[in-house]
Amino acid sequence: IIQIEKIAREYEMGGSKIYALDGVNLEIGRGEYVSLVGPSGSGKTTLFNLIGGLDRPTQGVVYIDGVDISKLDAYELAWLRCRKIGYIFQTFNLIPVLTATENVALPTVFAGVPRDEGLKKAEKILASVGLKERLHHKPGELSAGQQQRVAIARAMANDPAIILADEPTGNLDLNTGMEIIDLLHGLNKSRGMTLIAATHDLKMIKASDRIVWMRDGKIEKIERG
Amino acid sequence: IIQIEKIAREYEMGGSKIYALDGVNLEIGRGEYVSLVGPSGSGKTTLFNLIGGLDRPTQGVVYIDGVDISKLDAYELAWLRCRKIGYIFQTFNLIPVLTATENVALPTVFAGVPRDEGLKKAEKILASVGLKERLHHKPGELSAGQQQRVAIARAMANDPAIILADEPTGNLDLNTGMEIIDLLHGLNKSRGMTLIAATHDLKMIKASDRIVWMRDGKIEKIERG
Ligand SMILES: Nc1ncnc2c1ncn2[C@@H]1O[C@H](COP(=O)(O)OP(=O)(O)OP(=O)(O)O)[C@@H](O)[C@H]1O
Numbered sequence: 001i002i003q004i005e006k007i008a009r010e011y012e013m014g015g016s017k018i019y020a021l022d023g024v025n026l027e028i029g030r031g032e033y034v035s036l037v038g039p040s041g042s043g044k045t046t047l048f049n050l051i052g053g054l055d056r057p058t059q060g061v062v063y064i065d066g067v068d069i070s071k072l073d074a075y076e077l078a079w080l081r082c083r084k085i086g087y088i089f090q091t092f093n094l095i096p097v098l099t100a101t102e103n104v105a106l107p108t109v110f111a112g113v114p115r116d117e118g119l120k121k122a123e124k125i126l127a128s129v130g131l132k133e134r135l136h137h138k139p140g141e142l143s144a145g146q147q148q149r150v151a152i153a154r155a156m157a158n159d160p161a162i163i164l165a166d167e168p169t170g171n172l173d174l175n176t177g178m179e180i181i182d183l184l185h186g187l188n189k190s191r192g193m194t195l196i197a198a199t200h201d202l203k204m205i206k207a208s209d210r211i212v213w214m215r216d217g218k219i220e221k222i223e224r225g
Numbered sequence: 226i227i228q229i230e231k232i233a234r235e236y237e238m239g240g241s242k243i244y245a246l247d248g249v250n251l252e253i254g255r256g257e258y259v260s261l262v263g264p265s266g267s268g269k270t271t272l273f274n275l276i277g278g279l280d281r282p283t284q285g286v287v288y289i290d291g292v293d294i295s296k297l298d299a300y301e302l303a304w305l306r307c308r309k310i311g312y313i314f315q316t317f318n319l320i321p322v323l324t325a326t327e328n329v330a331l332p333t334v335f336a337g338v339p340r341d342e343g344l345k346k347a348e349k350i351l352a353s354v355g356l357k358e359r360l361h362h363k364p365g366e367l368s369a370g371q372q373q374r375v376a377i378a379r380a381m382a383n384d385p386a387i388i389l390a391d392e393p394t395g396n397l398d399l400n401t402g403m404e405i406i407d408l409l410h411g412l413n414k415s416r417g418m419t420l421i422a423a424t425h426d427l428k429m430i431k432a433s434d435r436i437v438w439m440r441d442g443k444i445e446k447i448e449r450g
Pocket residue numbers: 134137140141142143144145146171172173236238243244245263264265266267268269270271272315
């Protein structure tokens with residue numbers, strides 16, 4: 001479902017070049033659960049931003065379902081980012097003035113789902129991540145791990161074919177982290193949702209089908225999970 | 226050095242009360258390394274904000290060096306927050322328009338250290354957290370784990386007597402996390418700096434002198450490390 005060919009992402013900083021990604025080739029099959037593991041700064045978030053169409057590579061091509069995503073028009077790109085892909089940001093990126101429920105329901109608004117139906121679905125997903133008692137809290141009225149779970153719930157709102165999860169358990173205790181891993185793994189197994197997770201969490205790595213090890217913007221090795 | 230007596234922190238949410246902390250008593254000795262462990266939402270960050278004088282309790286008293294911090298005037302409180310305590314925020318709270326070096330040097334400006342000396346010290350601390358190649362990057366030009374390490378470096382800038390570390394390894398891979406734990410533990414052992422760390426990271430918990438287990442705003446039990 002996803003093919004990455006010779007991807008590079010350079011940054012120019014005051015005369016010197018930084019290669020956040022430097023010649024990455026990767027293929028991910030439909031319904032696979034892949035872990036992306038590597039040191040801080042090795043290029044995981046950068047790769048996610050390219051797969052999710054939130055950033056453009058300096059070189060190389062990203063194909064989703066055989067289509068080069070740099071060739072999509074604004075409408076098709078929006079559809080990709082809103083309907084096909086669910087994105088769990090490493091820094092949550094919740095909207096501060098909206099409640100947890102409104103944050104989770106937002107993607108459904110863009111997908112044309114009626115408001116009440118979207119809010120009801122949002123409440124159901126928030127209950128499934130353990131936040132039934134925090135539906136009307138704004139992000140500033142939530143702990144970091146609770147905000148992270150709202151971000152996880154939001155990614156599931158449109159039943160996407162692919163979820164890009166960037167460090168989804170970083171702020172969670174072991175038990176809550178395990179619940180989230182079971183939830184995401186369950187969607188992968190029951191609905192055939194493709195799950196790509198950047199993580200340092202051994203529990204998540206163990207549950208995956210394949211592990212892609214990254215270092216300094218390159219893929220070091222790929223293992224069976 | 227820190228005494229917490231019958232602390233509570235309530236929030237009023239549309240008619241119902243939420244107890245982020247509900248009757249917490251705790252004493253932490255000078256030079257101790259204490260881990261604060263508990264599920265997401267159990268009150269760790271709230272307790273840090275009260276100890277660090279960034280928030281006021283609804284009930285109870287926080288004493289630092291025998292002084293009730295709610296009785297401090299604005300000048301004494303600023304001295305406490307800037308010189309005595311180093312704060313590693315769970316969400317980093319770096320200043321986006323400043324470089325990594327300027328962010329780390331900022332507390333030294335408030336402490337009256339000459340500018341060049343502060344910047345030089347900041348570069349030294351940034352090198353000690355593995356960011357020698359990222360001194361002039363702004364937060365937006367850094368990975369999340371790199372931003373977290375800038376936040377850790379900033380907390381060390383004024384050689385504080387106490388460091389409050391809120392999930393300092395959440396975004397770091399195992400090796401980088403280990404380096405940070407060794408660094409903080411080293412300051413604790415060599416300089417007698419008091420270290421209080423909220424964490425879900427087993428490596429950090431194991432290195433500590435005592436473990437305070439929290440749940441639903443209360444202390445559940447306290448163990449020797
Ligand atoms: N401004 C607020 N209004 C209402 N409730 C709040 C507010 N801030 C925090 N809370 C609630 O207080 C509880 C404690 O929050 P706190 O941030 O201290 O938890 P935590 O232990 O740090 O969690 P985490 O491990 O997820 O960071 C949470 O349930 C949270 O929803």
